[in-house]
Amino acid sequence: xxxxxxxxxxxxxxxxxxxxxxxxxxxxxxxxxxxxxxxxxxxxxxxxxxxxxxxxxxxxxxxxxxxxxxxxxxxxxxxxxxxxxxxxxxxxxxxxxxxxxxxxxxxxxxxxxxxxxxxxxxxxxxxxxxxxxxxxxxxxxxxxxxxxxxxxxxxxxxxxxxxxxxxxxxxxxxxxxxxxxxxxxxxxxxxxxxxxxxxxxxxxxxxxxxxxxxxxxxxxxxxxxxxxxxxxxxxxxxxxxxxxxxxxxxxxxxxxxxxxxxxxxxxxxxxxxxxxxxxxxxxxxxxxxxxxxxxxxxxxx
Amino acid sequence: xxxxxxxxxxxxxxxxxxxxxxxxxxxxxxxxxxxxxxxxxxxxxxxxxxxxxxxxxxxxxxxxxxxxxxxxxxxxxxxxxxxxxxxxxxxxxxxxxxxxxxxxxxxxxxxxxxxxxxxxxxxxxxxxxxxxxxxxxxxxxxxxxxxxxxxxxxxxxxxxxxxxxxxxxxxxxxxxxxxxxxxxxxxxxxxxxxxxxxxxxxxxxxxxxxxxxxxxxxxxxxxxxxxxxxxxxxxxxxxxxxxxxxxxxxxxxxxxxxxxxxxxxxxxxxxxxxxxxxxxxxxxxxxxxxxxxxxxxxxxx
Numbered sequence: 001x002x003x004x005x006x007x008x009x010x011x012x013x014x015x016x017x018x019x020x021x022x023x024x025x026x027x028x029x030x031x032x033x034x035x036x037x038x039x040x041x042x043x044x045x046x047x048x049x050x051x052x053x054x055x056x057x058x059x060x061x062x063x064x065x066x067x068x069x070x071x072x073x074x075x076x077x078x079x080x081x082x083x084x085x086x087x088x089x090x091x092x093x094x095x096x097x098x099x100x101x102x103x104x105x106x107x108x109x110x111x112x113x114x115x116x117x118x119x120x121x122x123x124x125x126x127x128x129x130x131x132x133x134x135x136x137x138x139x140x141x142x143x144x145x146x147x148x149x150x151x152x153x154x155x156x157x158x159x160x161x162x163x164x165x166x167x168x169x170x171x172x173x174x175x176x177x178x179x180x181x182x183x184x185x186x187x188x189x190x191x192x193x194x195x196x197x198x199x200x201x202x203x204x205x206x207x208x209x210x211x212x213x214x215x216x217x218x219x220x221x222x223x224x225x226x227x228x229x230x231x232x233x234x235x236x237x238x239x240x241x242x243x244x245x246x247x248x249x250x251x252x253x254x255x256x257x258x259x260x261x262x263x264x265x266x267x268x269x270x271x272x273x274x275x276x277x278x279x280x281x282x283x284x285x286x287x288x289x290x291x292x293x294x295x296x297x298x299x300x301x
Numbered sequence: 302x303x304x305x306x307x308x309x310x311x312x313x314x315x316x317x318x319x320x321x322x323x324x325x326x327x328x329x330x331x332x333x334x335x336x337x338x339x340x341x342x343x344x345x346x347x348x349x350x351x352x353x354x355x356x357x358x359x360x361x362x363x364x365x366x367x368x369x370x371x372x373x374x375x376x377x378x379x380x381x382x383x384x385x386x387x388x389x390x391x392x393x394x395x396x397x398x399x400x401x402x403x404x405x406x407x408x409x410x411x412x413x414x415x416x417x418x419x420x421x422x423x424x425x426x427x428x429x430x431x432x433x434x435x436x437x438x439x440x441x442x443x444x445x446x447x448x449x450x451x452x453x454x455x456x457x458x459x460x461x462x463x464x465x466x467x468x469x470x471x472x473x474x475x476x477x478x479x480x481x482x483x484x485x486x487x488x489x490x491x492x493x494x495x496x497x498x499x500x501x502x503x504x505x506x507x508x509x510x511x512x513x514x515x516x517x518x519x520x521x522x523x524x525x526x527x528x529x530x531x532x533x534x535x536x537x538x539x540x541x542x543x544x545x546x547x548x549x550x551x552x553x554x555x556x557x558x559x560x561x562x563x564x565x566x567x568x569x570x571x572x573x574x575x576x577x578x579x580x581x582x583x584x585x586x587x588x589x590x591x592x593x594x595x596x597x598x599x600x601x602x
Contacts, residue, residue: 036440066438113438134433135462137367137414139337139494142462147495161436161443161470166462169499176497190512193440194448196477198470199512207504211491 007264007291007300015300018289022243022262024234025051026089028221029062029072031247031270032294033079036193041268043295045080050298058087059234061244063186063220063251065092065116065158091158091185091220092119094229098183098219099125099154106153109171111160112185120156128152135166146170157208158185158220159201168208175212182208186220188251192270202250221246222255231259245294247271249279253287263287266294308565308592308601316601319590322542323563325535326352327390329522329547330363330373332571333595334380337494342569344596346381351599359388360535362545364487364521364552366393366417366459392459392486392521393420395530399484399520400426400455407454410472412461413486421457429453436467447471458509459486459521460502469509476513483509487521489552493571503551522547523556532560546595548572550580554588564588567595 010018030036033044051058060076060083067075069085076083092112096119108127110117117127128150135142145166152174157163174180188200205216217225236242239260246252247266256263265287267273273292291297311319331337334345352359361377361384368376370386377384393413397420409428411418418428429451436443446467453475458464475481489501506517518526537543540561547553548567557564566588568574574593592598 037444066440115438132435137416137462139367143338143495146499161438161465161467163466164462165464165500165502165505169462169494172499173495173497193470194444194474196474197512198447198473199466199508201466203508203512204466207500207508211498211500211504 005287005289007289008296012301019054019300022241023056024236024242025056025058026061026230026242026244026256026261027058028246028248028252028266029060030064031192031268032245032266033060033081034075038075040079041293041295043293043298047294047297048081050300057234059089060087061089061221061226061230063091063159063188065090065119065185066113068115068119069093089230089233092116094219094226095156095158095183095185096120096123096125097229097233098217098225099123104154104181107151108154108156109150109152109174110156110158111163111167111171112156112158113160116158116185130167132162142166142169146173152180154181154183156183156185157201157205157216163201163204168204172208172212175208175214178214182212182214182216184216184218184220184223187216187218187223188221188248190250192248221248221251222258224258227255227259249281249285249287254285256287257284262289264289264291267292268294306588306590308590308597313602320355320601323544324357325537325543326357326359327362327531327543327545327557327562328359329549329553329567330361331365332493332548332569333546333567334361334382335376339376341380342594342596344594344599348595348598349382351601358535360390361388362390362522362527362531364392364460364489366391366420366486367414369416369420370394390531390534392527393417395520395527396457396459396484396486397421397424397426398530398534399518399526400424405455405482408452409455409457410451410453410475411457411459412464412468412472413457413459414461417459417486431468433463443467443470447474453481455482455484457484457486458502458506458517460492464505469505473509473513476509476515479515483513483515483517485517485519485521485524488517488519488524489522489549491551493549522549522552523559525559528556528560550582550586550588555586557588558585563590565590565592568593569595 034040110127120127146169155171175182184205187202187205189202190197191200219226242261244256244261245264247268247270253263253265335341411428421428447470456472476483485506488503490503491498492501520527543562545557545562546565548569548571554564
């Protein structure tokens, strides 16, 4: 038997102990409840219903702020899972919370989806209206674009498929000012998509961090600041009684481990079991429990 | 006296020995001959004239393929330096050479300036006509953009201020195919601009290299492949008789050191002497000689 703790291999007593060991579940969505392009993953709703029937509070923690909360709740509903607004956590929400708590005022340069920026505006924040302009190749044009005089007080990086090299330069210039906040949402270094692991926002966040020698406060997975916020929001006294469920080792599992939560890795569509077995994971990277798909949690006992 | 070898501090004999120690000079342009936005640096033309009068062959090796060769030669002419076409080396040229030597045929996905792509086309290569499209935020739109079926045979990354996150994802997908060439031009991790060190193409090249676990062949500074090509082009038997001159430690000096050339670091506008003094450089990063500005080379003896 491998040192990977498959739920399916546990004895009845071990399963019971596992089920009794947590009260709160933080559950990822993409790759766990549905695939990227919205193919619901069969049986996910039964698993969530089972956990709730066993008295567990289930909260969905996603890095996906590309869709509005309303649309995400509809998506859950189509999967036969009823989720209330406070049971869905995403970076646009956590960052709005953080800025509100801070009493933040000022202009924000935000690299994220239009839905994300809309969320910030609806919460009373002022976001730069980015012109989707092209630099024509002259350095003069580049200078005018990046040394823009907007009084930026915060730079936010989340998922932005249209993020350009010159915009990151512009962010870098503003972030030279130590009073300009540096905030990140989804910080996945890679995004699983179409069978490949493609560059995620975490890769660009890291570039700016390295180049400017300052750290972003990260309110998406696997950010430490998100963990602190969740502990306050859900009044978590004992992190070991929280189970973090997800399909990404680099985003969900590391996040859970860093927070002191228990972790359950879902192989789902993202990773073959043989591929997972072949990984050399050290203790801090290794999920506490492994399951093929979420539906294997239904009728555990 | 510091362990940094300032030309100004050398004795007459040391200056003479230095001047006798090289036959060929590879000289950077931006920050050495002129500043980014084309303010000629006073006295650069005298220094070049002096080196030529002393029988040195001077070749300009720039990472700047944003301007056409013709425009760059005009720029030199305005600085009172006459440069012939074969005395100017830039990534669009070295990459064209490499592909020609290879007998390369096929479609190229090229992230570079329009001038760079034009150069490739004029040399008979077929470059994807990139649509400057925005991903609307839906993952379906993203999928259609990055999983495009163009039969790409090479991916080239050079300076592209408009390079987007989704285009890098597209490059990543093509580069999963080991037969698709991965080629880089300018590979500066940082570009000095407007008093800041901003993210350069090298940062993005590194991201793709790490994510796809394959190395690019780099035909701009500080790429090893550029060094090999220059050694062939200029029939270099003894690299120690070549002097690499530049204002970037991470691009010019490392390049020169890796090639076995002598190196001369020009502080010019990019770095204060005190800032340079404070750097902790190990032997492999330390320039052999240091000068405040190129004009200090004029009338050396």
